[in-house]
Amino acid sequence: MKLNQKVAIVTGAAQGIGLACASRFVQDGAKVMLTDINQAAGAAAAGRLGSGAAFCLTDVSVKAQVDSLIDATLAAFGRIDILVNNAGITHAADFLDLTEDDFDRVLRINLKSMFLCGQAAARVMVRQGSGSIINMSSVNAVLAIPNQVPYVVSKGGINQLTKVMAVGLAQYGVRVNAIGPGTIMTELAKQAVLSSEDARKKILSRTPLGRCGEPEEIASIAAFLAGDDSSYMSGQTIYADGARLALNYTVPVKE
Ligand SMILES: NC(=O)c1ccc[n+]([C@@H]2O[C@H](COP(=O)([O-])OP(=O)(O)OC[C@H]3O[C@@H](n4cnc5c(N)ncnc54)[C@H](O)[C@@H]3O)[C@@H](O)[C@H]2O)c1
Known part of the structure; x- marks a missing residue:
């Protein structure tokens, strides 16, 4: 039980990768606060995970709600050791058609939320003297999809946010990595x-x-980054992509 005695917050945990991370952390012995804007699915998921899990309705792009999430986690479990900044959305539009509102909305939910949750959780971790923050990036931090403009921009920003947080928080024993x-x-x-x-x-x-990968194959990397097996790792992005980023243009593409 590598995460015994640890308390985690996982954002966007009602389904997909976030739910897989929350489930894996509970299996590994952690107490987990699942959070999402989808109350029904999030609360049901926490219920299925048992007494080691709870749910808090939060839009992670709204500071007041993030502050309430931190308070609720401390009230339920007493500390915060792990934060998985996972919630994210896409928006399809070609560059010439993209609206300002949609650009702002995706950046707010995908990138600003990670600053808000990261800062609020880090303040608690600094008081405790340790912590691990994991930001869910993407291969699209470095590869562009032409009709996913704000998504691609947000993921590039997450990689740099990860580095600047890692450097700023290292002196307090708080590690920050991305997947x-x-x-x-x-x-x-x-x-x-x-x-x-x-x-x-x-x-x-x-x-x-x-x-394609399965959510559990990302959750196992989150478990590694959350625990002491990665104790000397900070500021890194680990790509779990079936070797996509290693693919050179000289490799023939299978039809
Ligand atoms: N699935 C992939 O292929 C893939 C690839 C690379 C990166 N990612 C990243 O992984 C993360 C999770 O993706 P997923 O595929 O599991 O997506 P998903 O759509 O299955 O789940 C995302 C969850 O986030 C929640 N959410 C959305 N906006 C929110 C908000 N404002 N506040 C709180 N919760 C909110 C949704 O309700 C949903 O439950 C995202 O950051 C995504 O960019 C996914």
């Missing part, structure tokens, strides 16, 4: 990039392992 998933089988991926057979084939043709 950059490739295509993982969740609702988000089904809507954004796996909407048709043709799209699926394109993705697989650029994924040397020849398959």
Whole structure:
């Protein structure tokens, strides 16, 4: 039970990668506060995970709600050792058509939320003298999808946020790392990039392992970064992408 005695917050935990992280942390002995804007699914998920889990309704892009989430976690479990900044959305629009409102909305939910939750949780971790923050980035921090402009920008920003937090918080014993998933089988991926057979084939043709990932394969990396097995690691982004970022243009693309 590598996360015994630890308390975690996982954002966007009602489904997908966030839910897999929350489940894995509970299995590993942690107490977990799941949080999401989807009250019904989030509360049901926490209920299924048992007495080691609780749910708090939070829009992570709103500071007052983030402050309430921190208070609720301290009231329920007494401390905060791990934060997984996972909540995120996509918005499809070509660059020339994208509206200012949609650009701002995606940046607020995907990037600003990680600053808000990261700062609020870090203040508690600094008082405790230790902590691990994990930001959910993407291969799209470094690879562009032309009709996912604010998503790609937000993920690039998350990689730099991870570094600047890691450097600023190192003196307090707080580590900050990111995970950059490739295509993982969740609702988000089904809507954004796996909407048709043709799209699926394109993705697989650029994924040397020849398959999409499962949420549990990201959760196991989160468990590693959350616990003491990664005690000397901070400021890094770990890419779990089926070797997509290693693929050179000279490698023939399978049809
Ligand atoms: N699935 C993939 O292929 C993939 C690849 C790379 C990165 N990611 C990243 O992983 C993270 C999780 O993605 P997923 O695929 O599990 O998505 P998902 O859509 O299945 O789950 C995202 C969850 O976040 C919640 N959420 C959305 N806005 C919120 C807000 N303002 N406050 C709180 N919760 C909110 C949603 O209700 C949902 O439960 C995202 O940051 C995403 O960018 C996913």
